[in-house]
Amino acid sequence: MQNAVQKPHRQSDLLDPDRANAFLVSLDVAHEIGQGDPLPPFFHQLYFWQAYPPAHLGRDGHRKVGGIIPDMGLPRRMWAGGRLEFLIPMRAGKMATKTTTISEKAHKKGRTGPLGFVTLCHEFTQDGRVAVREFQDLVYRQDANRNAPVQVAAQAPCDEDTCVNRNFDSTLLFRYSALTFNGHRIHYDQDYTRDVEGYQGLVVHGPLLAQLLMLMAKEKLGQLKQFSFRATSPLMHFEKAAFCWRNDGMCWVRGPDGRQCMIAEAA
Template sequence: MDHDPELELRQSDVMDPARAQAMQVTLGSEPKLQAGDALPPFFHQLYFWSPEPPEGLGRDGHPKVGGVIPDMGLPRRMWAGGRLAFHAPLRLGAQAERVTVCENVVRKEGRTGPLAFVTLRHEIWQGGTLCVSERQDLVYREDPDLGAPRPVPPLAAVDEEDAVERSFDATLLFRYSALTFNGHRIHYDQPYARAVEGYEGLVVHGPLLAQHLMLMAEAALGSLERFRFRATSPLMHHEVGTFCRKGRALWVRGPDGRLCMEAEA
């Protein structure tokens, strides 16, 4: 599909320690981060907001497509996965710049209808140094047939070395949405999530699952150089997820044994 590879979005932001502390509290940790400290992996999701007025939003609460992301006529958006490289620490209290380009767009026919795969490339710079490279994989698709049988997700492994159970209520999802300025209604508007997008409840943010996996990997393996993750099945707000690690492999297992996310550090 045609897209403009030269179209880029540049955003500047100060790595506010208060926002990072609020994220620590939201994740269940002590708010200890201060100016000058290194930003934990993936906490850059808290910055570089792209606020739009109400008329600039789509029905799902996301900004309307048509800029860096082309309009493909498909209403449902999902964050399918990502790949990150951590080159140098981002320091709290200092300004940083993020440069975003649409690296690739592919449209395909899937079992449930047309799909469009979009890859955004982000580079985050601070003080003239490239600190983080990120590729963000998005999927756009048609509205679901609510009467059709649901696809069967893969089963998760059960041979983990470490495991932590985590639950996600509606308040936690709201706070994470607020901190990341994510207006996607599937995370806080249950009637919309069920009736329009066909979910069984509120959807736990894929990046929130990945955030916990990254912190789990960092605690076990030390500072991360690279991390990749791929979402395979949504986790609902009323479910308990088990966060697992075996060596450098990580995953999230749903309460029924399904694989919700897989990752590698």
């Protein structure tokens, strides 16, 4: 990949504890966050909204490319994975700043056609100190080819030490989209998802799957210092998923047919 030089994008936000508590309620987690309390890992996704008028949006509900994210010439976007370093806790009720730069970008040839890769680096600071450093991997693809052969998904491991089954529905997907100000139509518009993107149902957000794995990892480890994840197969809103933990720090999401939807590592 080639390194890209790009002017950093900065924005500040007040980390309102009410938003974090609304997310906990949506996840059916019995915990309340108060003023000054540490936020759970990855809850910074609930903040730093970027709102754009309709004319600035693409067909998928995301902002049109061409700003900090270059136009890769490919219409379909997916959050493919990421790597996070948790340096100090981010605390609710206090101001924080997010600084975003492009770390890498590249075009590649995949099994299903051309692919565009963009890696964003986000640094979250509070009280003048870097609290979280995150690398977000985005992939861009061409439109779905209905005549292309079906790709066989990799099978997930079955040697976990802990497994928690979870159901998803359109209400949870709507709430997560609203709390993260994510306008991507694959998470709430079934006609668009089916007819344009070629999925069988609403797609469960990749970062929502990662969030649930991070909460599981934090429960097991007590404190989370690093976490990396990679989305490998989409999960539909009508599918039950198994969230799996192995005591060496590996964790994953297994679909109802045994396919691997996400693989991750925590430390």
